[in-house]
Amino acid sequence: MSHTETVRTPRAGFSIKRSLDFLGEMFALVWGLIMNGLDLIFGPIQRLIGVRRMGYVFLVPNMAIFGIFILFPMVLNFYYSGTSGVKLFPADREWVGTDNYQAVFDCTNYLDPNSCAEDLFWRAAQNTAVFVIFQVGGMVLLALLTALILNQEIVGRAFFRSVFFYPVLLSPVVVGFIWKFILQRNGLIDGVVGVFDPGHAPLVPLNDPNAARSWVILVSIWAQMGFYTLILLAGLQSIPGVLYEAGQIDGTSRWQAFRYITLPLLMPTMFVVLVLALIRAVQVFDQVFVLTGGGPGTATKYMVQYIYETGFRNNPPRRGLAASASVLMGIVLMLFTLVQLWLGRKSEAA
Amino acid sequence: MTAIRNFIIRKHGRNRVDVVDFMTYLYLVAGVLVMFGPVLWVIMSSFKTRDQLFERPPRILPYKHQTVVIEGFNEDQPLELYDVEIDGETKRLAKVNVIASVLYQFLDPENLPDDTASISRDDYIEYNLRDQGIDPRDFESDARVEKVTFATDNYRIPLQESKTFRFDVYLKNSVIVTLVATIITLVINSMAAFALSKYKFAGRDTIFVIIIGTLMIPISVILVPVFLVITQLDMNNTLWGVIIPGAATPTGVFLLRQYMLTIPDELIESARIDGASEWRIYWQIILPLARPALAVLAIFSVMWRWNDFLWPLIVLQRNELFTLQLGLNAFQGELQIQWDYVLAMTVVTLLPITIVFAFLQRFITSGIATTGMKG
Numbered sequence: 001m002s003h004t005e006t007v008r009t010p011r012a013g014f015s016i017k018r019s020l021d022f023l024g025e026m027f028a029l030v031w032g033l034i035m036n037g038l039d040l041i042f043g044p045i046q047r048l049i050g051v052r053r054m055g056y057v058f059l060v061p062n063m064a065i066f067g068i069f070i071l072f073p074m075v076l077n078f079y080y081s082g083t084s085g086v087k088l089f090p091a092d093r094e095w096v097g098t099d100n101y102q103a104v105f106d107c108t109n110y111l112d113p114n115s116c117a118e119d120l121f122w123r124a125a126q127n128t129a130v131f132v133i134f135q136v137g138g139m140v141l142l143a144l145l146t147a148l149i150l151n152q153e154i155v156g157r158a159f160f161r162s163v164f165f166y167p168v169l170l171s172p173v174v175v176g177f178i179w180k181f182i183l184q185r186n187g188l189i190d191g192v193v194g195v196f197d198p199g200h201a202p203l204v205p206l207n208d209p210n211a212a213r214s215w216v217i218l219v220s221i222w223a224q225m226g227f228y229t230l231i232l233l234a235g236l237q238s239i240p241g242v243l244y245e246a247g248q249i250d251g252t253s254r255w256q257a258f259r260y261i262t263l264p265l266l267m268p269t270m271f272v273v274l275v276l277a278l279i280r281a282v283q284v285f286d287q288v289f290v291l292t293g294g295g296p297g298t299a300t301k302y303m304v305q306y307i308y309e310t311g312f313r314n315n316p317p318r319r320g321l322a323a324s325a326s327v328l329m330g331i332v333l334m335l336f337t338l339v340q341l342w343l344g345r346k347s348e349a350a
Numbered sequence: 351m352t353a354i355r356n357f358i359i360r361k362h363g364r365n366r367v368d369v370v371d372f373m374t375y376l377y378l379v380a381g382v383l384v385m386f387g388p389v390l391w392v393i394m395s396s397f398k399t400r401d402q403l404f405e406r407p408p409r410i411l412p413y414k415h416q417t418v419v420i421e422g423f424n425e426d427q428p429l430e431l432y433d434v435e436i437d438g439e440t441k442r443l444a445k446v447n448v449i450a451s452v453l454y455q456f457l458d459p460e461n462l463p464d465d466t467a468s469i470s471r472d473d474y475i476e477y478n479l480r481d482q483g484i485d486p487r488d489f490e491s492d493a494r495v496e497k498v499t500f501a502t503d504n505y506r507i508p509l510q511e512s513k514t515f516r517f518d519v520y521l522k523n524s525v526i527v528t529l530v531a532t533i534i535t536l537v538i539n540s541m542a543a544f545a546l547s548k549y550k551f552a553g554r555d556t557i558f559v560i561i562i563g564t565l566m567i568p569i570s571v572i573l574v575p576v577f578l579v580i581t582q583l584d585m586n587n588t589l590w591g592v593i594i595p596g597a598a599t600p601t602g603v604f605l606l607r608q609y610m611l612t613i614p615d616e617l618i619e620s621a622r623i624d625g626a627s628e629w630r631i632y633w634q635i636i637l638p639l640a641r642p643a644l645a646v647l648a649i650f651s652v653m654w655r656w657n658d659f660l661w662p663l664i665v666l667q668r669n670e671l672f673t674l675q676l677g678l679n680a681f682q683g684e685l686q687i688q689w690d691y692v693l694a695m696t697v698v699t700l701l702p703i704t705i706v707f708a709f710l711q712r713f714i715t716s717g718i719a720t721t722g723m724k725g
Contacts, residue, residue, distance in 0.1 A: 055549030171657030
């Protein structure tokens with residue numbers, strides 16, 4: 001078999017393609033060198049311990065970091081929450097047992113932060129609870145609605161999917177600044193209202209506690225909704241179309257189809273979405289910190305900010321208390337996850 | 351054209367135009383406005399000068415009030431230009447002064463006395479808004495001579511000149527943290543996933559369950575002890591203190607393991623028979639085959655690290671180590687937020703992710719849908 005080969009004489013001088021090719025070759029060379037070099041290390045290890053035990057070797061780097069920076073701190077957190085004092089290292093701290101927890105739970109009326117010894121903790125807890133309920137509720141409903149709409153045969157569905165997803169990619173700090181700019185004294189909201197009502201008093205939504213809380217929820221929904229929309233959309237698309245066709249033949253209305261086909265089959269996905277959203281909502285911090293800084297006053301101070309300020313910004317830092325608060329928060333999060341696992345198992349069995 | 355026409359008169363599976371279609375369309379358009387609008391507003395505003403940022407009514411494009419310098423007369427202060435109607439004729443005049451908001455004093459740049467150094471009050475063209483019956487606010491918005499101008503100084507100054515807010519340094523730090531952390535994450539997560547998917551050894555399943563279990567423990571729960579650990583290791587206030595702790599992501603290991611389970615064992619077996627070392631198998635068989643999952647993890651890692659805020663906030667106290675997110679946050683500590691710079695740097699911070707998104711959105715959205723994970 002003969003073939004003709006087009007001979008391309010390389011053009012003399014500089015060309016982008018050639019430099020990219022060159023870079024690619026250099027990179028491949030360096031990569032090969034590194035990999036081969038590492039083989040010189042791993043080879044003898046393998047000869048020493050055998051193929052099967054190489055699994056341990058591959059696991060070591062990840063588990064080392066994992067153990068030092070995740071597992072160990074988890075355990076340490078419990079110990080730490082039973083200590084008090086100003087020193088950082090556990091050895092320098094005094095053990096006080098459950099004192100920190102007792103201080104936290106020292107309240108005459110749990111629903112009134114002012115009656116508590118650690119009123120700031122309960123204020124943060126209350127704020128967080130309200131936030132979680134409204135933000136997760138509103139967001140999941142909106143995400144469901146959007147997913148249902150996107151599930152139809154629409155032109156440019158991929159485009160619209162991306163549109164709703166875009167804010168998810170923005171960093172919380174960026175989200176905070178975008179909305180801080182829009183919501184501030186002379187910002188866009190104030191300006192748009194001014195078009196309709198020129199003589200109005202300046203609008204500063206973030207100066208009013210309830211408005212601030214509402215806006216924090218709205219901004220948070222804006223920033224995260226697209227993510228859950230995608231998951232719900234995937235769930236919707238996994239429902240076999242034949243079910244709807246069969247329904248149409250039987251003459252079911254759109255609402256009935258939704259209630260008896262869509263909703264039950266979407267339930268598992270809804271659970272996943274709900275728990276993910278709940279876990280996320282409990283930890284709200286970054287964008288609120290930029291948007292309101294926890295204000296006005298303590299109206300938008302949530303649990304993570306409380307932990308951060310108590311443990312790192314207080315003077316002196318109250319680390320034992322912060323550790324206790326984070327343990328409590330961790331327990332709440334764990335409960336959410338366990339509930340989800342339990343509900344998931346129940347729906348699977350059904 | 352036909353696609354648009356079909357789109358507009360598309361029916362919802364029945365033979366009449368449905369209210370649901372209309373609502374759908376409306377919702378989607380509203381969605382685009384609400385989702386993109388704020389970002390676009392910020393981008394456009396980032397090119398406005400400080401005094402322009404809060405003009406009433408708000409305008410989308412950045413304008414600059416045109417000015418003129420009259421030689422020999424007040425050269426260090428350019429005079430603003432207005433289009434004023436005098437005696438039925440519209441002339442472009444330079445404003446020298448305004449008295450009591452209604453009495454404007456102008457000079458005509460094309461009709462100046464020969465000796466500009468001796469211009470006095472008598473040479474001014476006076477224009478009294480009250481006599482003309484014009485509202486000062488209307489006059490300002492109508493008569494100004496403006497041109498669309500992009501204030502690129504908003505970008506240049508924080509990135510090149512500012513001594514207190516050195517966004518070039520912050521940008522560099524963000525890039526370093528993101529790249530190094532992503533590389534480390536990819537390497538060690540894939541090694542661990544390989545071990546957990548293709549090897550059988552004692553404790554393998556326990557370790558996997560532990561890893562997955564810690565998905566329930568986000569870093570916000572262990573802030574204090576992790577800080578303690580890195581302080582003990584002398585990594586406090588260093589970039590490594592930001593990079594290392596988050597590198598062993600449970601989600602990454604999980605994702606890669608699930609994917610690697612689909613790699614046929616026979617490939618590995620035959621490679622072993624051919625005499626390849628385990629490391630060689632990892633790097634020449636497993637890694638290339640796991641590329642799609644690695645790509646998804648890479649994208650997520652870049653996103654997480656670039657956007658990371660709370661942990662760097664705790665670890666980094668030196669200004670020259672700040673990442674972009676920390677730099678932005680520090681900006682707002684001022685009594686008067688310098689919005690022109692803040693907006694520009696916000697755009698700089700969101701630009702890389704936006705570009706990645708524009709090119710790779712298919713990857714991202716399908717990756718999320720199948721694995722249901724983010725951060």
